[in-house]
Amino acid sequence: MPSEPSDPPGLPASQVTFGSNGPERTPARSLAPSVVVAAGGLLLAVISFFFAGDASGIAIAGVVLVALGVSRAISWSVRRYEITTEEVRVTAGLLERTSSVVPYSRVQQVDLNASLLQRAFGLTTVHIGTAGASDSAEITIDALSPPQAEHVRRVILERRRLAQLAPGESAGDAPGPVAAAEAAGPPVDEEATPALTLDAGRLALAGATGASIWLGVAALFGAVFVALSTIGTEGSDLVDVASAASAVVLVMLGLGLLFGLPLLGAGYALLTYGNFRLWVTPEHVRASYGLLSQRRLTVPRRRVQMVTVADNPVRRWLGMASATVQSASASRSGDSRSESSLSVPLLNQEELDWLVTASVGLDRPPLTRRPEAARGRAIRRRLWPPLVLGLVATVVLALVGAPGGVVVAVVLAAVLLCVAAFPWGRASYQRGGYAVSGAGLALGSGVLTHTTWHVPLVRVQSAGTSQSWFQRRRQLASLRVDVAGAARAPQLRDMGEDTSTSMARTLPLSRR
Amino acid sequence: MTEQTLDPRIRVLWVVGGVLGALLVAVIGGVVSLVAGAPGWVVTLVLVAALLVLVFSLLDAFLAYRAWSYLVGTDGLELRHGVLVRRISLIPYHRIQQIDVRRGPIERSLGLSTLVLRTAAATSDASIPGLSEQVADPLRLDLLGRAGGSDAV
Numbered sequence: 001m002p003s004e005p006s007d008p009p010g011l012p013a014s015q016v017t018f019g020s021n022g023p024e025r026t027p028a029r030s031l032a033p034s035v036v037v038a039a040g041g042l043l044l045a046v047i048s049f050f051f052a053g054d055a056s057g058i059a060i061a062g063v064v065l066v067a068l069g070v071s072r073a074i075s076w077s078v079r080r081y082e083i084t085t086e087e088v089r090v091t092a093g094l095l096e097r098t099s100s101v102v103p104y105s106r107v108q109q110v111d112l113n114a115s116l117l118q119r120a121f122g123l124t125t126v127h128i129g130t131a132g133a134s135d136s137a138e139i140t141i142d143a144l145s146p147p148q149a150e151h152v153r154r155v156i157l158e159r160r161r162l163a164q165l166a167p168g169e170s171a172g173d174a175p176g177p178v179a180a181a182e183a184a185g186p187p188v189d190e191e192a193t194p195a196l197t198l199d200a201g202r203l204a205l206a207g208a209t210g211a212s213i214w215l216g217v218a219a220l221f222g223a224v225f226v227a228l229s230t231i232g233t234e235g236s237d238l239v240d241v242a243s244a245a246s247a248v249v250l251v252m253l254g255l256g257l258l259f260g261l262p263l264l265g266a267g268y269a270l271l272t273y274g275n276f277r278l279w280v281t282p283e284h285v286r287a288s289y290g291l292l293s294q295r296r297l298t299v300p301r302r303r304v305q306m307v308t309v310a311d312n313p314v315r316r317w318l319g320m321a322s323a324t325v326q327s328a329s330a331s332r333s334g335d336s337r338s339e340s341s342l343s344v345p346l347l348n349q350e351e352l353d354w355l356v357t358a359s360v361g362l363d364r365p366p367l368t369r370r371p372e373a374a375r376g377r378a379i380r381r382r383l384w385p386p387l388v389l390g391l392v393a394t395v396v397l398a399l400v401g402a403p404g405g406v407v408v409a410v411v412l413a414a415v416l417l418c419v420a421a422f423p424w425g426r427a428s429y430q431r432g433g434y435a436v437s438g439a440g441l442a443l444g445s446g447v448l449t450h451t452t453w454h455v456p457l458v459r460v461q462s463a464g465t466s467q468s469w470f471q472r473r474r475q476l477a478s479l480r481v482d483v484a485g486a487a488r489a490p491q492l493r494d495m496g497e498d499t500s501t502s503m504a505r506t507l508p509l510s511r512r
Numbered sequence: 513m514t515e516q517t518l519d520p521r522i523r524v525l526w527v528v529g530g531v532l533g534a535l536l537v538a539v540i541g542g543v544v545s546l547v548a549g550a551p552g553w554v555v556t557l558v559l560v561a562a563l564l565v566l567v568f569s570l571l572d573a574f575l576a577y578r579a580w581s582y583l584v585g586t587d588g589l590e591l592r593h594g595v596l597v598r599r600i601s602l603i604p605y606h607r608i609q610q611i612d613v614r615r616g617p618i619e620r621s622l623g624l625s626t627l628v629l630r631t632a633a634a635t636s637d638a639s640i641p642g643l644s645e646q647v648a649d650p651l652r653l654d655l656l657g658r659a660g661g662s663d664a665v
Contacts, residue, residue, distance in 0.1 A: 131632050328632055461631040462588075462631050463602050467599075469596055480635070482631065484631075484632035484633045486633065487634070489633070489635035508602055508603070509587050
């Protein structure tokens with residue numbers, strides 16, 4: 001039978017156990033954040049009433065907020081959780097009663113999340129993820145006190161571990177060679193020192209070199225474009241001087257955004273990922289981070305599906321990349337990646353090697369290049385669309401009788417894209433590639449954002465190739481590898497026809 | 513087992529789909545251009561577009577039927593389909609999580625079914641359209657029998 005993990009010190013067991021003695025509601029305190037939000041809304045409405053004198057606004061806002069609060073309270077009052085020895089059950093619904101059951105053996109991931117507001121009231125939400133693409137593949141216990149949540153997390157993970165060992169499997173059957181070396185480690189990973197911590201400098205760098213860079217570049221380009229078009233307009237000398245001045249201001253603004261947005265990104269990353277710690281134990285991969293809202297994600301090692309490593313030119317220049325440890329519960333509709341996958345903002349090469357080995361038991365092999373024919377394909381793939389679209393657009397614009405400036409701009413853009421297709425396609429060919437080792441598969445592709453997927457062969461669910469008419473002429477084909485929890489399947493275009501077909505035939509056949 | 517083709521009647525289903533699509537283009541385009549009071553050549557253009565949709569979908573129905581085949585192999589199911597882009601898809605039996613049979617209204621009247629296989633990965637491409645009822649049910653049972661009982665995630 002499951003051996004109960006010891007309760008966190010300092011609290012009597014009766015206050016900590018939750019749902020273990022029959023169906024139970026979360027503490028009434030868990031309604032506090034929504035009460036605060038409702039009260040805040042009412043307050044705003046009152047203020048607007050006194051200062052603007054609009055009585056209908058307050059009435060509507062009041063009714064809506066009260067209705068929201070009441071519905072939230074009702075749904076809380078009819079929702080019951082039970083944590084039995086075999087499964088977690090949730091019963092909910094006033095009119096239509098639904099009951100969800102998750103057996104421990106099916107648990108893919110357990111997360112503890114606490115938003116800033118929840119933290120103010122000492123609350124933590126527990127997310128229990130299972131495989132599957134729908135929202136119903138997740139159970140949310142909203143919300144418990146931190147010790148209760150921690151206890152629930154431990155109980156679920158420990159029972160999951162035991163449930164998995166049950167059908168005649170030995171404990172040594174863990175993924176990868178690293179597990180054997182670490183097998184002597186403690187079963188509960190709480191007190192162990194983290195294997196990896198990211199300091200504030202690293203997090204700031206992660207934020208500054210992330211999406212904010214592209215936004216900054218886009219802002220600069222936009223400002224320059226607007227400035228150029230301002231200067232380009234016809235007018236008297238007086239207007240020209242004024243427009244030149246405003247153009248300078250615009251360019252300065254663009255430059256400011258180019259540097260300001262990464263600064264904002266750095267601040268955001270510091271708040272989101274602050275105090276980032278990562279543990280990898282024989283049983284679990286666990287991350288804990290967040291200065292304002294706190295998140296603690298735990299994926300059982302045996303549930304890790306793959307590790308994705310992604311970089312961009314700036315991070316590549318620094319020799320760094322971000323990584324995501326993916327479980328099967330990661331692909332929920334809509335808010336997939338940001339919500340539930342375990343991502344590490346920025347790692348150097350040694351840390352990346354370590355993470356891939358530690359979490360999926362693979363090394364990061366050099367990628368094999370695709371056949372020579374793929375180079376031309378990569379260029380033509382980027383050359384034809386701007387060529388054809390540019391021609392069509394030019395003809396249509398000329399027929400419609402568009403102003404000459406517009407036609408020139410379209411032609412210029414098309415020519416630029418066509419010229420760019422050559423270095424872009426060549427880079428795509430050189431950076432893309434594949435590697436198959438005894439235990440794993442690595443696929444890499446992308447020019448600006450380069451992504452490498454590291455997939456243990458036993459995690460490949462199914463595979464496929466696709467071959468367009470153009471690829472057929474050059475004996476090329478694209479490979480797609482289906483992995484549980486991946487919203488976007490690892491794939492590589494323009495591999496050799498025979499290589500991709502034989503890989504698609506053999507890769508999914510590996511068994512544990 | 514050798515490579516199997518779809519039931520030839522699937523072409524009827526796809527042709528009906530093409531005709532409906534062409535009708536949709538003609539009706540919507542026609543109504544909009546009439547209401548907007550567009551000149552005659554716009555209406556002609558709409559009709560030509562509808563005709564093109566019809567011709568391409570008819571052509572596609574026959575070519576797609578010729579391109580489709582599936583093979584119940586020793587380790588897994590192998591699907592081949594696609595006209596312009598040829599696709600090969602492999603689904604090992606031990607990865608199959610769920611098998612659904614789907615019958616739309618036109619499929620029902622033709623006595624056809626679509627077999628939808630699911631693995632733990634949402635991106636798996638694994639459904640076989642155009643199976644006659646004599647084929648679909650035995651195939652479903654056959655695949656269910658081969659599907660692994662173990663947790664495939």
